[in-house]
Amino acid sequence: MKTSEYLKNIGTLIQENRQSRGMTQSELAEALGTSQSAINRIEKGGQNISLEMIARIGDVLSCEIVRINNYGKTNFRVTGGRELHGSIEVKTSKNAAVALLCASLLNKGKTTLRRVARIEEVNRIIEVLESIGVKCRWLEHNDLEINPPKRLDLANMDVDAAKRTRSIIMFLGPLLHQYSTFELPFSGGCNLGTRTVEPHMTGLAPFGLSVQATSDRYVATNKPQAIDRAIVLTERGDTVTENVIMAAALYDGVTIIRNASPNYMVQDVCFFLQALGVDIDGIGTTTLTIRGVKSINKIVEYYPSEDPIEAMSFVAAGIVTGSEITVARVPIEFMELELATLAGMGLQYNMTPEYTARNGRTRLVDITLKKSKLHAPKDKIHALPFPGINMDNLPFLGLCATVADGRTLIHDWSYENRAIYFTELSKLGGRVEMVDPHRVYITGPTRWKPADIIAPAALRPSVVILLAMMAAPGVSLLRDVYSINRGYEAIAKRLNSLGAQIETVWE
CATH class of the missing domain: 3.65.10.10 (Enolpyruvate transferase domain)
Incomplete structure (x- = not known):
């Protein structure tokens, strides 16, 4: 990477952290004892910046801008x-944020999520989205703008980032109607013992999805079929329910989900999908009736709870x-x-x-x-x-x-x-x-x-x-x-x- 690219990336990090803390360039400049124009040049990558200045900026913004040792741990x-x-x-909710990032894959238009928590779980999903061609941009007040490409580059998925989050399993629902076959890495996240993904497979099978597990990934194949009965979830899990809801959103028909989780992040996904034009009855209960649409292409904004x-x-x-x-x-x-x-x-x-x-x-x-x-x-x-x-x-x-x-x-x-x-x-x-x-x-x-x-x-x-x-x-x-x-x-x-x-x- 060229020096100019490093400076631009560092400048972007400084700008994002400044904006997330509600500071103006002038306020940051005053705290550092420099000029607003200098901060503007730094954020645009147009000025050389010393390690001392990076450290001082990190202190003012209470964040780690650059770590020299890639293997260091934070204590x-x-x-x-x-x-x-x-x-x-x-x-705003961590679990709602990651689910809504996955749900944004349903929309071919621009999605803006307001006041998103700046956390590592969100960062990992963003890394995965960007690796497959989705453009993600942080705005002021922790707002996140998401612009998808016409077609996702699933073969280029950032596997390392995907393996560090359990949320990657929630790509199944949004993708199954858009791609006849695709692969996902095994999900990671917290170490809480074995948690089977079988309820996800059972809940998504009525749409025509079949998944083969290899040594390190899921190979998904979808053969669309009509749903002729209610989908009964074998586990009232939050991510299971969200996955099936997202699959139902692009199913051109009526889907009834029984034993659904009515938890907070599930409700957020439902409210978001309603903003995208999906008709959902029963939000907050264990029975959902969803009238899906063939495609979604809307400019939408949503505040997670x-x-x-x-x-x-x-x-x-x-x-x-x-x-x-x-x-x-x-x-x-x-x-x-x-x-x-x-x-x-x-x-x-x-x-x-x-x-x-x-x-x-x-x-x-x-x-x-x-x-x-x-x-x-x-x-x-x-x-x-x-x-x-x-x-x-x-x-x-x-x-x-x-x-x-x-x-x-x-x-x-x-x-x-x-x-x-x-x-x-x-x-x-x-x-x-x-x-x-x-x-x-x-x-x-x-x-x-x-x-x-x-x-x-x-x-x-x-x-x-x-x-x-x-x-x-x-x-x-x-x-x-x-x-x-x-x-x-x-x-x-x-x-x-x-x-x-x-x-x-x-x-």
Whole structure:
């Protein structure tokens, strides 16, 4: 690559990070003690830039612009035992964002997704999309513009990026009506044990899709056929439901889906498809009726709704640190049971009247936590498909149990190996008894202590450890936090805004 191309790429990175933080060129220039015209030249790749200036820009923007060592890992050094104060706003949903990026493949026109979370999971899907010819461009306020080519270059897919996300499996639904045969790499993502893709295959087979698994990829072949009965999903999974919905969107007929997930990210996909002209009845229920269209070519924009899992993370952060904080823009429909469970454990909080999210559909509230003395619940805590306690919120309820007086049984039945990650809290002083791969007893309250821990290769368990470190007096080190950056944007900076002390260090 020529020097001019390197400078242009660095300039683009600086511009994107500046815009995502709502800073003007003049504001960045003032913070750096330089001129606005110099920042303009840097962002256009028209000025040589020293490593010192790159480092200074990274400090101002709280981001890593360039890493010299490709193999270095990002760590969090946490000084814990600090009480939090203030308010934090929930960003848009990670799971909705990746599903909507996949759904954008249905549209031959320009799609603009508003206020998308700048996270690694989104970055991986964008890398895959760009490798097959889709043009993706970040705009101000984390808006993302997506322009597809006339025909996707599927043979050029970035396999490395695809293997680092489970979301790649959701390419099946959008592509099956557009290509008679195509290949996808095996999906990756969190290490939570074996998760079969068979429900996806069963749900998509009525459209004529057949998939052969080789040693490292799926080979998909589609022979279109008429659907003569309702599709009954063998698993009420979120990505399974989204895949079948996206397939139904380009099916020229009526598709009825039973045992569908009505979860938050599924609703976002449905709302987006409605904006594209697809008729969908039953949103928010387990039975969907979809009247598809032959093709979609529209200029569309859509706001993903806020992330209930991130909201639960911040609620847990307040509880485990014994703090009074406000969590703003909480999608309450997808947090009601979690809050009811915590209220039954003694949590006190105030909640504002409901207001509407930017998508015009999702109901939001602001929640202010009060200092509370928690006790263990009478019954076990376990998750269920929506409207039950969310599977991804269960780890945070387990964290809350560490500060509750008494013994709590957490039953994580849906994943083979996730419950074992609770035992990592023992290194921080937690009292955790492993019953079997799905059940643990947690006894509180906990006398926290600092520790040096390698982050699990799983998103939510890693965040649980980070929040526990915030409660532990002293200095802890959480190593290799890529799994956290997969799902949370600028998490250290945002928690620090509440009074946490988290330093990002590299090795």
